[in-house]
Amino acid sequence: MPKFTAYDGTELAYHLKGAGEPLICLSGGPVRAAAYYGTLGGLDAHHRLVLLDLRGTGGSAEPADPRTCRWDRQTDDIEALREHLGLDRVHLLAHSVSGNLATLYAARHPLRVRSLTLIAPGARPGDGKPEQDGVVWHADGFDPEPSRAALATLQAPVLVLTASRNGGPRPLRAADLAPLFPYNGRADVHHPWLEDPGGFVRAVRAFLDPDISELDVDGVRLAYRAWGEPGAPPVVLAHGRGDDGAEWAGVGARLAATRRVYAPDFGGHGLSDWPGDYGFHRLRNELSGFIRGLGLDSVHLVGHSMGGLAALLLAAEEPELVDRLVVEEPPPPFPLVPPRPAGPRTDGEVPYDREMIIRIDAELNDPDPRWSGRLASIEAGTLVIGGGPESHVDQEALARMTGLVPGARLLTLGGGHKVHGSRPEEFLAALEEFGV
Known part of the structure; x- marks a missing residue:
């Protein structure tokens, strides 16, 4: 399992699957390692998946100070991973609550983002629990403010795969994000790479291919x-x-x-x-x-x-x-x-x-x-x-x-x-x- 060192000295792990252009994947949910992604429905046959274990999950170390799990510190982790991989710009995929993390990174580093794919990105604004002590694991809702900031500066395309009204723990319709992104809304399940792997892979492949329009x-x-x-x-x-x-x-x-x-x-x-x-x-x-x-x-x-x-x-x-x-x-x-x-x-x-x-x-x-x-x-x-x-x-x-x-x-x-x-x-x- 390859590892790298974050800016604050925390050792973080990631997994590599497949071959092709790299796609950095951020896991959703509290204290959840990236292993649940599997091969993302077979997407590894077309892209090299870089599955990051966030702080305190999987093979990544848990920092002594939980305040270092805040969103802003974890956006630094993505930037450190980008530098570690030697990539000028990145394709970024995030599931559920990590949609916040991905959009914050995009807002802070707009020129480093080639594309942004959000899968069932959290709750509707205001539906989730408030943060407690600023720790990321308690940030349950999808905050629209980073999205607005990203929209003002982000030139990269954004794909939103939405959760169904009955299929996910925090359903969200793509229309909720339409005013925030130049988005393409597809899929209607919470874990589309499991429920419809073929459809998921086709949608993401088409989105990431610069020669394909839709x-x-x-x-x-x-x-x-x-x-x-x-x-x-x-x-x-x-x-x-x-x-x-x-x-x-x-x-x-x-x-x-x-x-x-x-x-x-x-x-x-x-x-x-x-x-x-x-x-x-x-x-x-x-x-x-x-x-x-x-x-x-x-x-x-x-x-x-x-x-x-x-x-x-x-x-x-x-x-x-x-x-x-x-x-x-x-x-x-x-x-x-x-x-x-x-x-x-x-x-x-x-x-x-x-x-x-x-x-x-x-x-x-x-x-x-x-x-x-x-x-x-x-x-x-x-x-x-x-x-x-x-x-x-x-x-x-x-x-x-x-x-x-x-x-x-x-x-x-x-x-x-x-x-x-x-x-x-x-x-x-x-x-x-x-x-x-």
Whole structure:
């Protein structure tokens, strides 16, 4: 167990778990060592967790003078740990009552904080017991004053994971902190890394990744990547089933020379929320909400496979949102022959919700009969890209579907189902020629 010496000579211990960018974690509750965090639901697979045992807990020494457990002295401990680790700035995570400690540190050292994650941060102001003798273990409430001070100087982003009304000993809604921070409120459990480890890890990973932005669409948090200058003409890239927005990194970087490119993770995929309710109706609505949520009037829309069919449905039902439409190997809106069998259950973690696979396959086997008729309502210029005989998609059905879209053109590039991956140069050339 590694240790370091605080400014007043107290020896403090911490635990290291995992690999990656360090995340300093402060435990909540009186006299509670950091061991209860475990791996934070598997977050250690993506970040190096630095689990600090606060004074008098776990492997850390208990000072002779209990007054050294006050908040201000413990913020010095965080600063000493930062120096010990050789970090210029830190990602800081705090649970429950340690939300006070984290925000006080942020107020005192705003330039040392890269991000602040607060999990169920204590009681509502005024609900807790008052401090006794200024000792931290008796500071039960969440004090808003450090938060206001931090807000005035803190440039780093803040994520608040709130406790549910019935799930935690001191429930707090994110709205209580909204006026205090440029916050993103997620989760609704007191120990989210235990109750919903996957959701917890996705939310924190997305928050800590500087290349990921987030947008709330009808209560579902959608993570997305963006490339290019914000004022350039917008292009939205919709990924296929089981992929996520990172799938478009190569294409997005190339298009970004002249475009502002957005690549969201659909719900149930990647770092977005996994709501458990899936289908092409939801996918279409997520695309619509995403475009409108970004404040865009209309976009060039490029969709692959599942994302291609969702893009077609959006262009048919909300034509004002789509200027140009490119769909790569979309599943035609006709019943699959033979039907797609239920896929085998895979062991281990996968970057998508398995329930999503089941729901999407069921709709592809028995699609809404109204879908094919709606394609006649598409007003955007449409290019359909086929993968040729190497693809599992029925190319004759793809041609039949193309004929239902007014003025659409079918271009067979070959390369199989994922043309943008197998033949990126030909794919990008086709987009450029089409005006995307």
